[in-house]
Amino acid sequence: MKSAEKLDLFLIISPVPPNPDEPQIYKEYSTEIEVECQKVPIVLWIVPAQEHYSLTRITTYEYSKAGILCYAIDNPKSLQNACEKWYPEIEKYIPNVPIVLVGNKMDLRSDENTINELACFHRAG
Numbered sequence: 001m002k003s004a005e006k007l008d009l010f011l012i013i014s015p016v017p018p019n020p021d022e023p024q025i026y027k028e029y030s031t032e033i034e035v036e037c038q039k040v041p042i043v044l045w046i047v048p049a050q051e052h053y054s055l056t057r058i059t060t061y062e063y064s065k066a067g068i069l070c071y072a073i074d075n076p077k078s079l080q081n082a083c084e085k086w087y088p089e090i091e092k093y094i095p096n097v098p099i100v101l102v103g104n105k106m107d108l109r110s111d112e113n114t115i116n117e118l119a120c121f122h123r124a125g
Helices: 003-011 051-060 076-093 111-124
Strands: 027-035 038-046 067-072 098-102
Touching: 051 111, 067 076
Parallel strands: 067 098
Antiparallel strands: 027 038
């Protein structure tokens, strides 16, 4: 998934929109939420997907308490990667943490071109 597709998720917690022209490797976004009258810090990281970053990416898992897997709903390969690559990696390095699957680009769910492309993809199987 392209970083630009993930950046919308970070807009939810960041008061300043990310600059799409800046490299988004190991970019951190943080905020606090209240859960049961307790302030809980949330820190989200954009980690690189490229294989040559795998060793450094793995080190970012060390203090993680949860995982968020993002995929583009208009791209079946994106969901497949989330399930077949990223989920097993998270399970391997930080087992037993909650994992949330987030479908980005929800605005395309009712887009006629997207629906037709997904139908063609499904038929090609």
